[in-house]
Amino acid sequence: MKISEEAVFRWVLIVGAAAVSIIALTLLTRPLVGAIWGLALVIAASVHAYRWLRDLRAKDAAKD
């Protein structure tokens, strides 16, 4: 696993894009809709992070 500034910068871009979508949805509809969309994005990101970590650990175990 290579953790560096480059990897963190990618996360800045992802969070920024997610924020833009939440702001757009909130301004076009209601704050509640934006909040629900934000919560959905957080859940999706958590599931993605869990799967990524699981795969990473599986790869590391295969190497060892």
Place this chain on the structure above:
Amino acid sequence: MESATVALGHDHAEEHHGPPEANQSSRIDKQVLGIFLFIVSEIMLFGAFFASYFFLRVVVDPASWPPDPYELPVSIAGINTAILVSSSFTIHYALESIRRGNKQGLKLGLVLTWMLGATFLFIQINEYVHLGFSARDLAFGSIFYGLTGLHGAHVFVGLMLLSFASIRAFRGHFGPKAEDHLGVEVPGIYWHFVDVMWIIVYVTVYIL
């Protein structure tokens, strides 16, 4: 035979003098691991403030948010957000430059990042002066100043780190190899964290 064993044991004791060396992960530098662990603790700190915010907003459920007659300067804070987000690009440019051996690009990127961060902080202080409410005004005022002030303190710390990195850059301390520019990489990771946190604070406090 016995004397040979004793001699071998003696040599062995001389070779391993002192405590064993600390384990070092081959996957991550200890400095980078340190800043990540620090950031995890910071996420927990911000999490406590966000929990208070959502408690006041959702569980207490006041009639209006922000409470009348208070208003938040959404557009000015939006411009401030753009300033801080652009500073992530400049610190990334600084690091990309030093990875390619471009020391002028490193200096330019660091100075630009510092100036953008200072501008953000200046605008935020100016916003505090003109808001028309203080941390003493209702729980809303307390949590607003608590969250944005906590973030502002982090920007201030980030500016200090960038100042040290800039001084070292102008003295020629950094090089293209990964281990030769950790002094920029670690503040860079911290700066990105501060940036991501502001995006979340802005969306939560000013937009939703």
